[in-house]
Amino acid sequence: MQLYGSLTSPYVRRLRALAIEQNIQFDFLNLNIFAEQDRETLVKLNPTRKIPMLVDGEQVVFDSNVIYRYLSQKLDFSPLSWDQENTLTLINSANDSLVELLICKRSDFDTNDDKLFFNLQRDRVQGVLSVLNDAAEKGEFNDYNYLAISLYCLVDWIIFRDLTDLSAFTALLDFHAAHQQRTSNTETAPKD
Ligand SMILES: N[C@@H](CCC(=O)N[C@@H](CS)C(=O)NCC(=O)O)C(=O)O
Structure with a gap:
């Protein structure tokens, strides 16, 4: 799995911190979403033009909340009340x-x-x-x-x-x- 984000976004950071707390393996790809080339990558993967997004094989998931739900299902965490x-x-x-x-x-x-x-x-x-x-x-x-x-x-x-x-x-x-x-x-x- 690859997580795309930045080193400052609090939404991206939640997932990076969760990965450390729960020993979840993914590669982290740091994007500067205001730089031309990285913006192209952003828009291609996520038309909402926001970070984070997660790529798991063919599946792209955007929005930290949805990524958390995706990981919860995949890794069998109990759902949030x-x-x-x-x-x-x-x-x-x-x-x-x-x-x-x-x-x-x-x-x-x-x-x-x-x-x-x-x-x-x-x-x-x-x-x-x-x-x-x-x-x-x-x-x-x-x-x-x-x-x-x-x-x-x-x-x-x-x-x-x-x-x-x-x-x-x-x-x-x-x-x-x-x-x-x-x-x-x-x-x-x-x-x-
Ligand atoms: N609901 C989204 C919010 C993500 C979000 O707002 N990310 C900010 C960075 S902290 C962003 O990409 N902003 C770019 C923009 O608003 O154009 C999530 O939970 O992932």
Whole structure:
């Protein structure tokens, strides 16, 4: 199997970290999705033009969530419960809004402007981080499973890119500190 992605994407990182945690073998192919040649590879494999995607023989699978389901079936992991699916959706929604805001910032928009689009994203990020913080406080991420991996990748990417102030989310910061030295995190730390 080959996983295509980048060294900074939190969605790609979840799967790289999962592979280390669960001893799953795949080759990792690092793409610069904004460089011409790598973009051609991206578009050919995945018309949505987003990373990650997984290639397993003839089968191409895109989207980290679907790749996780594909690996779960292939490797006989127990499926996520509905509550776990909801938690993954929460993590994804904050992550997606932060990706949108980052792309806007790189397009020279002032994302602190009082505009509907920016307000909606910022409100979602704050609201969702607060729910995730409460869940972390209750110990819901004590088992270092795919959800905890995904949360770690989100929090670490927020810190890496300095995307939002996390100081009010002390349980998320404690969770991050507790897992920073795990091999699956040190070996996949984002690099520009
Ligand atoms: N739902 C997708 C989201 C993937 C995603 O947003 N990837 C970002 C990198 S972190 C990307 O490829 N963005 C390119 C773009 O938005 O044009 C997943 O879970 O794989």
